[in-house]
Structure formats: structure tokens, C-alpha cells
Amino acid sequence: MDHTLTFASCPGRGSAFGVRVARDVKARRARRNGTQRPAADPIGLRGLRVLCVDNDCSILDGMEALLGQWGVQVFKARNSAEAMQICAQADVDTILADYHLGDGVDGIALLRRVSESRYPVGSAALISADHGADLALIARTAGYPLLHKPLRPAVLRALLSAFRRLPSKVSAA
Numbered sequence: 001m002d003h004t005l006t007f008a009s010c011p012g013r014g015s016a017f018g019v020r021v022a023r024d025v026k027a028r029r030a031r032r033n034g035t036q037r038p039a040a041d042p043i044g045l046r047g048l049r050v051l052c053v054d055n056d057c058s059i060l061d062g063m064e065a066l067l068g069q070w071g072v073q074v075f076k077a078r079n080s081a082e083a084m085q086i087c088a089q090a091d092v093d094t095i096l097a098d099y100h101l102g103d104g105v106d107g108i109a110l111l112r113r114v115s116e117s118r119y120p121v122g123s124a125a126l127i128s129a130d131h132g133a134d135l136a137l138i139a140r141t142a143g144y145p146l147l148h149k150p151l152r153p154a155v156l157r158a159l160l161s162a163f164r165r166l167p168s169k170v171s172a173a
Contacts, residue, residue, distance in 0.1 A: 046071030
């Protein structure tokens with residue numbers, strides 16, 4: 001393939017390997033000239049507005065990074081109060097809520113509050129590291145899909161795609 005290979009080794013410390021690959025000159029020129037086409041949306045999630053609720057900021061940042069790659073607009077809330085405030089201020093399509101929020105309100109209670117509010121959201125799912133059958137039954141009874149941590153991107157993408165195909169939300173007010 002005519003690429004340059006590099007190798008460096010230091011006894012007792014490790015080795016490093018590298019491959020030098022030429023850049024696509026046409027794509028670079030197009031970017032410089034402002035003729036770059038908008039990115040394709042092969043999974044159909046661009047523009048979806050998702051509220052992620054978790055009391056762990058690193059998880060929220062990870063969700064924002066992952067969903068942002070798919071063109072999703074992400075809102076982040078660390079507790080139920082922030083989540084309700086965001087729902088009142090922004091038009092949210094979907095909520096992904098952790099079950100253990102740490103503020104005395106669990107994810108199911110939060111999702112119920114939102115669905116009963118003047119700011120209902122079209123779809124929602126529960127996320128938890130709890131793999132127990134009890135929580136699965138509670139989520140199923142409440143009518144929410146349950147995703148387990150660590151989240152598998154393909155499963156999350158499939159769920160959001162399915163949510164995107166649902167009819168538009170109907171206001172409860």
C-alpha cells in the first residue's frame with residue numbers, strides 16, 4: 001500500500017508502531033474552499049433532542065460525546081429538578097434517565113412527573129447498572145424500556161431510531 005511504517009522500542013518500557021497515511025487532498029481542498037457537503041445522516045438521528053439525566057457528570061459527558069457524533073442535540077441534567085427545568089424551557093423529544101439519581105427521586109418517578117407535566121416528552125427510557133429482575137419488572141410495568149450500563153452504542157442507536165419513528169408527542173395540557 002506504499003505507506004511509511006515506523007517502529008521504536010525501549011527495553012523495559014515498551015514499543016510503539018506507526019503508519020503514515022497520506023491525506024485525501026480533494027477533501028482538504030473542498031473544506032478550504034467552503035464546498036464541503038453537509039454530513040450524511042445514515043441513522044436518521046440528526047436533530048433529535050435528547051435529555052440525559054444522571055447524577056454522574058462523567059456519564060453525562062460521555063452521552064453527550066456519543067450522541068453528538070450522531071447529530072443529536074443533547075441536554076444534560078444532574079438531578080430531577082434540573083430535568084424538569086429543562087423540559088419547561090426546551091422542546092425535548094426523548095429522555096434517557098438513570099434509575100438511581102441520588103436526589104431522592106428515581107428515574108421512573110422522574111419520567112412519570114414529566115409525562116404528567118405541561119411539558120410531556122414523546123419517548124423515554126430508563127438506564128441502570130442494576131441488572132436485577134426486579135428493576136426490569138418495574139420498568140416494564142411502568143412502560144419504559146430499560147437499558148443496562150455499560151451502554152452498548154448499537155442498542156442505544158436502535159432504541160433512538162425506533163423512538164424517532166413514533167408519532168409526534170401529544171400534549172397532556
